[in-house]
Amino acid sequence: MTRSFEQAMALFEPTLPLAVAYSGGADSTALLLACARKWPGRVTAVHVHHGLQAAADDFERHCRNFCADLQIPLLVQKVDARHAPGQSPEAAARHARYQAIDALALQRQAAVQTIAMAQHADDQIETLLLALSRGAGLPGLSAMAERWQRAGLTYCRPLLQVSGVTIRDWLEAQGARFIEDPSNVDERFTRNRIRARLMPALQACFPQFRDTLARSSRHAAQAQALLQEVATEDLARVGVPPDIKALQALSQPRLVNVLRHWLMNTYRVTPTSAQLEALMAQIAACRTRGHQLHLKVGQGFCVRRGKVLDWYNP
Numbered sequence: 001m002t003r004s005f006e007q008a009m010a011l012f013e014p015t016l017p018l019a020v021a022y023s024g025g026a027d028s029t030a031l032l033l034a035c036a037r038k039w040p041g042r043v044t045a046v047h048v049h050h051g052l053q054a055a056a057d058d059f060e061r062h063c064r065n066f067c068a069d070l071q072i073p074l075l076v077q078k079v080d081a082r083h084a085p086g087q088s089p090e091a092a093a094r095h096a097r098y099q100a101i102d103a104l105a106l107q108r109q110a111a112v113q114t115i116a117m118a119q120h121a122d123d124q125i126e127t128l129l130l131a132l133s134r135g136a137g138l139p140g141l142s143a144m145a146e147r148w149q150r151a152g153l154t155y156c157r158p159l160l161q162v163s164g165v166t167i168r169d170w171l172e173a174q175g176a177r178f179i180e181d182p183s184n185v186d187e188r189f190t191r192n193r194i195r196a197r198l199m200p201a202l203q204a205c206f207p208q209f210r211d212t213l214a215r216s217s218r219h220a221a222q223a224q225a226l227l228q229e230v231a232t233e234d235l236a237r238v239g240v241p242p243d244i245k246a247l248q249a250l251s252q253p254r255l256v257n258v259l260r261h262w263l264m265n266t267y268r269v270t271p272t273s274a275q276l277e278a279l280m281a282q283i284a285a286c287r288t289r290g291h292q293l294h295l296k297v298g299q300g301f302c303v304r305r306g307k308v309l310d311w312y313n314p
Contacts (some may be wrong), residue, residue: 001161002211005170008158015114017111017114018044019114020116021048021115022063024066025118026180029176047063048077048101114155116157117155117157122163123164125143125202126191128214141220142217142224143217146160238258240262240266241308242308243307244307244309256276263311267300267313300312
């Protein structure tokens with residue numbers, strides 16, 4: 001159920017000291033301001049300079065001035081967020097942003113225990129709709145987690161049940177300055193088309209869509225957590241690297257589940273559905289000692305090495 005901004009902040013009780021990921025936009029400005037008021041002297045702002053726009057220097061300047069006015073320490077990290085061929089620009093920027101925040105926070109590990117990020121209820125629904133448009137499985141349909149661990153730090157999204165309009169209304173009442181990122185209205189990006197076209201249509205047809213779709217994401221997340229538990233147990237049985245005969249004894253749903261888990265947790269590889277289908281067919285065909293297996297999976301190859309399945313990146 002969506003909450004007021006005040007309710008969300010009242011429920012947010014992170015381990016201090018706290019760092020807030022601060023872009024200068026409305027959402028992160030509201031979160032930073034509210035956190036600084038709630039925990040004076042225990043909050044640091046973290047700004048990532050992506051270098052993707054001509055205005056990036058202006059964004060940094062605004063953030064420095066805002067933090068100076070509030071006497072909030074600001075850490076700035078410049079990154080190269082350009083995307084590689086075939087990579088989503090949004091994914092490249094997100095990856096660079098997380099790496100930069102990790103690095104800055106770890107430099108001040110004694111002074112930072114928790115990282116707060118300002119994604120809100122509309123962002124959550126956009127993430128779900130984007131996953132649906134790509135035919136995602138349960139991990140994608142789970143959308144964004146409210147809390148997780150990364151690089152020894154706790155990350156939190158305390159505003160996931162607050163709408164974007166509610167955040168801006170609160171911020172306007174405070175009279176706080178913020179910047180508008182022009183890339184957020186560029187409809188060349190799928191997420192922005194969802195925001196501009198689908199979200200208003202959903203609001204008109206299903207006024208409670210934020211609550212109902214977010215509930216579906218929570219159900220998907222619970223189901224994914226259960227699959228992770230099963231995959232962990234199955235991987236312990238088949239071994240690392242997995243024994244091919246042990247893999248053949250699994251049902252197809254459990255086989256695909258444990259293969260995904262093994263590849264991701266051992267090699268950080270995410271196979272496509274087509275690659276997994278081909279791999280399962282080859283595993284089923286490995287009934288003789290001389291049967292060879294060599295398949296493209298992710299950026300590398302799955303191969304048979306005697307009795308076991310292995311993966312390598314040439």
